[in-house]
Amino acid sequence: MNGVHDLGGMDGFTLPQREENEGPILTEEWQRLLWGLVWSMRVPGVSRGGRAAMEQSIPPALYLGMPYYARWLHRAEQSVLESGLVTVAELDNPDGPLSMPDIPNFEPPGPEIIVNGFLAADFSAEMDVDLPSRFSIGDAVIARNDHPVGHTRAPRYVRGRRGTIHRDHGVHEFQDQLPPGVEREMQHLYSVMFTGQELWGSRGGSRDRIYVDLWDDHLESVA
Amino acid sequence: MADHKPVQADYDLRTRALVSVLTRKGLVDPESMDAVVEYHESQVxxxxxxxxxxxxxxxxxxxxxxxxxxxxxxxxxxxxxxxxxxxxxxxxxxxxxxxxxxxxxxxxxxxxxxxxxxxxxxxxxxxxxxxxxxxxxxxxxxxxxxxxxxxxxxxxxxxxxxxxxxxxxxxxxxxxxxxxxxxxxxxxxxxxxxxxxxxx
Incomplete structure (x- = not known):
């Protein structure tokens, strides 16, 4: 979707100061609680509220005004509400009566499972699948000019623009939102190089190169 | 549900409510929550x-x-x-x-x-x-x-x-x-x- 989260190339923002390197990132207690919650809750049927769900459910004007961790809070609330395991009434009165969930054989994972079995685990998104690539390094390509209503990883600023295949990252699961019932496809993922001038016209730096990771389905070959 | 107070200003209250409800329901282990923060702040x-x-x-x-x-x-x-x-x-x-x-x-x-x-x-x-x-x-x-x-x-x-x-x-x-x-x-x-x- 052409969502507000797709920020590349937008003008009018003021850069914040670069903060000191060693300062804590989670500066407030609620941020620490929230961060711990988001990554330690692993309940069957509850999505972590992926980027798609999160970004598409926040209206643009609100999104830009929300602090970063407030977006995570929104996402965490939405994911548990959508799962049906928690109700709005319960969140409004957290010390009040609760309906207890009935999830067979469920125990919340402990620290060892969460840290070593999840956060520090060897999760690669590259699939061990032998699939021919549609493009080779050095090929000229055009990022498909498509504006799907669902989540897409092809940012607006590359659509319709001509680039060059710089690197083949191997086979990855296609992350764009697919129609219900359609299975996720495996496709090659590439680093595609675009020149600054191709993307931004006369404003693009003549020695700027922008590299974007795009899947086979985002790309067309140049005749 | 999609319009559940998306920008209520009191992030602290909302977070504590969420954590309290999920903990009381046995859906999350508070020790794991602490371990996540410790991992991201100290180990890595x-x-x-x-x-x-x-x-x-x-x-x-x-x-x-x-x-x-x-x-x-x-x-x-x-x-x-x-x-x-x-x-x-x-x-x-x-x-x-x-x-x-x-x-x-x-x-x-x-x-x-x-x-x-x-x-x-x-x-x-x-x-x-x-x-x-x-x-x-x-x-x-x-x-x-x-x-x-x-x-x-x-x-x-x-x-x-x-x-x-x-x-x-x-x-x-x-x-x-x-x-x-x-x-x-x-x-x-x-x-x-x-x-x-x-x-x-």
Whole structure:
């Protein structure tokens, strides 16, 4: 979707100061609680509220005004509400009566499972699948000019623009939102190089190169 | 449900309500919550990435392997992790400067650099890094020569990028541990370069 989260190339923002390197990132207690919650809750049927769900459910004007961790809070609330395991009434009165969930054989994972079995685990998104690539390094390509209503990883600023295949990252699961019932496809993922001038016209730096990771389905070959 | 108070200002109250309800329902282990924060604040952090970079400065073969297949190197050293395993390293040189961004959200190599700094997650950085990287760098305090090529890496997939900054002058003969201590988080994102040592 052409969502507000797709920020590349937008003008009018003021850069914040670069903060000191060693300062804590989670500066407030609620941020620490929230961060711990988001990554330690692993309940069957509850999505972590992926980027798609999160970004598409926040209206643009609100999104830009929300602090970063407030977006995570929104996402965490939405994911548990959508799962049906928690109700709005319960969140409004957290010390009040609760309906207890009935999830067979469920125990919340402990620290060892969460840290070593999840956060520090060897999760690669590259699939061990032998699939021919549609493009080779050095090929000229055009990022498909498509504006799907669902989540897409092809940012607006590359659509319709001509680039060059710089690197083949191997086979990855296609992350764009697919129609219900359609299975996720495996496709090659590439680093595609675009020149600054191709993307931004006369404003693009003549020695700027922008590299974007795009899947086979985002790309067309140049005749 | 979709309109459940999306921007109620009291983040603290809302977070505590969520944690309380989920804990009382037995859906989350509070000890695991603490462990997550401890992991991201202490176990991982820029010191991890700095170890890789420092070694790449003193060991040409290691540098070659890191640039060719950083994921294999990270795996050998047990530096894998959620949001970092598919690692690509890019090296700054006198003629090339690399800068990493995530225009769609805030993707970042957590296992190597810890949690991303506030500026990296800010809308301004995400919006501007791809269209005017030199202005962004200048505002960050780095005025690049016009001849230097700027390569901006937009992390739109699961691949994560680590910048290998140039080794500062005046560090000849330093041990890997000493070198690692000089390497800043922001230099491994490309937001700054490392100052020469001992010349001032």
């Amino acid at each position: 952090g820029p010191h991890v990435g700095a170890g890789l970079v420092a070694r790449s400065w003193v060991d040409p073969d290691y540098r070659r392997r890191l640039l060719a297949d950083a994921r294999a190197v990270a795996r050998e050293e047990n530096l894998t992790g959620f949001q970092s395993t598919d690692l690509v390293a890019v090296a700054n040189t006198p003629s090339v400067h690399n800068l990493v961004v995530c225009t769609l959200c805030s993707c970042y190599p957590w296992s190597l650099l810890g949690l991303p700094p506030t500026w990296y997650k800010d809308s301004a950085y995400r919006a501007r890094a791809v269209i005017e990287p030199r202005n962004v760098l200048r505002e960050f305090g780095l005025d690049l020569d016009d001849e230097v090529e700027v390569r901006v890496w937009d992390s739109t997939a699961e691949v994560r990028y680590l910048v290998i900054p140039q080794r500062p002058a005046g560090t000849e003969g330093m041990a890997v541990e000493e070198l690692a201590a000089l390497i800043t988080r922001d230099s491994m994102i490309g937001a700054e370069t490392l100052a020469a040592r001992g010349q001032q």
